[in-house]
Amino acid sequence: MQKLIEFDEKNKVFHLHNDKISYLFGIEEGGYLSHLYFGKRVFGYHGQLRYPRVDRGFSGNLPGSLDRTYSLDSLLQEYSGTGACDYRTPALDLQNEDGSYAVRLVYQGHKITAGKPKLPGLPAAYATDEEAQTLAVTLKDELTGVTVTLLYTIFKDLAIIARSAKVTNAGSSKVALKKVASMQMDLLRQDMDVISLPGAHANERHLEREKIGQGRKVFESRRGASSHQMNSFIAVLEHKADEFSGDVYGFNLVYSGNHSFEIEKDQFEQTRIVAGINDFNFEWQLDAGESFQTPEVLLAFSSHGLNEMSQNYHQLIREHIVRGKFKHREREILVNNWEATYFDFNEDKLKTIVDEAKELGIEMFVLDDGWFGKRDNDNTSLGDWSVYAKKFPNGLKHFADYVHAQGLKFGLWFEPEMISHESELYKEHPEYLMQVPERIPSPSRDQYVLDLTQKAVRENIVAQLSALLDEGYIDYIKWDMNRHMSDVYSVALPKEKQGEVYHRYMLGLYEVLETLTTKYPDVLWEGCSGGGGRFDTGYAYYMPQSWTSDNTDALARQTIQYGTSLVYPPSVFTAHVSAVPNHQTGRITPFKTRGAVAMSAVFGYELDLTKLTVEEKQAVKEQVSLYKKIRPLVQFGDFIRLKNPALGDQCAWMFVAKDKSEALVFVFGRLVQAQPTLTKTKLAGLAEAKVYEEVTSKAKATGSELMELGFYDPVVRHDFSAQMYHFKAID
């Protein structure tokens, strides 16, 4: 395999490259690592871009040096410590046994290997020895013996580098880690924007863009989950960059807990980006000989705007994050009973929905919340994962057998990380509930978090789920998490380790997920957290798909799915057609539009099929049969955003087959005007010279016509319209 990583001994420069990107950094005087370049591929490196020496007032110099032109306060660095003269936000902050906070990280050695090492206990991108190479650079603090190993993996054919850090206490005294970022990158460029994906429950991942100003800005979650409120991703991009042009750097953390993305524009207008686990209430005791491994950041570069960055992320998540037999398998069209019945159901009522689902060609029935313990509302029974006999007098298997007999797969909802006060589990094990001693814990949705740092708690979850899964009738599991963490404390840990609870919880969760997904490889796992509250790459390592949002309104979903697609491919997000007026917004949108939005991802229904009109049933049949045809294109094709709903009165996106032989285009209208402005849709990603025919209208055009001229959108006379076009190459 070609060499993807080189070390220039003379210039002391590392060069990671493939056909798309180059990443360069060097060892500067004193052994400090200096960032040189991340961008489009360069052929060779001849010593340019060494950081210029300038005497700057109040920017101190290297210890023991008389050179006033060399300061860590201005040098573009790779991974900074504390206690010297760099006043910018550090990547590593720790307290030594003597109480001091200093850590100076200087180059000690490096190693280049084929492939990509696993990160112990953590989800991470994976690759074979033919697909990637990894550089491990070790830095050392001479006084204490603390070492930091920076891992850089470059993939053969992706514009992405995976970065993480491992801190080892190779000295003889204790240290307390206060902050350990996964990566840092310092950029010289000045006129930059930052994009983040903030939101709320039922309103996730809105694309927000702002100018990077001087000072420090943090995009973070302190909720114990990657959260609806701020997704674990930012992009830093040229102010002039858009969907199809300009330089973009993407940062995505492969982690489902507290995260932080700091951006600091310093006194010289240089921008530092530091990303990793949030240091909020974080402190990790590292005894002599112990190590701490950070999760990894997927660092993307595109010189052609946001779409190219997204496509690299999509490819990486599909091929190097999602695992197991469902990775390349078309996902079933399902119907979920949540919005159809909420808690008000029994076996007979559900059977009528199953019958209808069979009739309409739907492939899986998912039994949502309310099937276990004594659960008639959300105040009770979390932790008691055995069937509610009142609703299923003949047991759950009896019902699952019925579903299977209709030719449908059977899926089941769980919320394994939670406990209700009113539960058998709480009666038996009150110590499983996470709370601070002597304080009344805060309820949220009337439920509490289980302390997953306790081994017994993890074993209990695995045992309860295994008991059901061993019966062999469950084809799919929806793994939910319907509150965020509070009262963070573990009775299993001593006082000085309470700063480890947030992260130990995540390690505990990952251990449980690894155990269960390995033990039951035939089960399809869908992630969920009150919709998209844990929509992150870490979760996708275990869950091939995730519920995008509790908001099923077709208009709101356009914004949510548009933002989500910045990082995550439609093959990992699920979307359902629901009833109108919509349960979250009260809005009435056409059935066709609800179908088009949901068909733009992993498709399903979330309504009472028995209540549909004859026309609606016919529409469902048509949608189901259409989706079965377009499913490979939607789930495995390239996704391209065309029109941002936040910037106009339309939203549009398309899917293109890898070989460009066909494309599906969705154009959504929002509010109509009496005197409409005429609009065009221009496509992207097609083969320029190929002739395409639109399947319904039979109109023909070359790829270049469709991309350069585009076509007029029809004038429609109702709100919330949807147009779908299916182009096939005919030559």
Ligand code: GLA
């Ligand atoms: C969460 C999920 C919903 C549903 C409910 C059940 O909100 O996102 O889809 O499963 O829980 O309580």
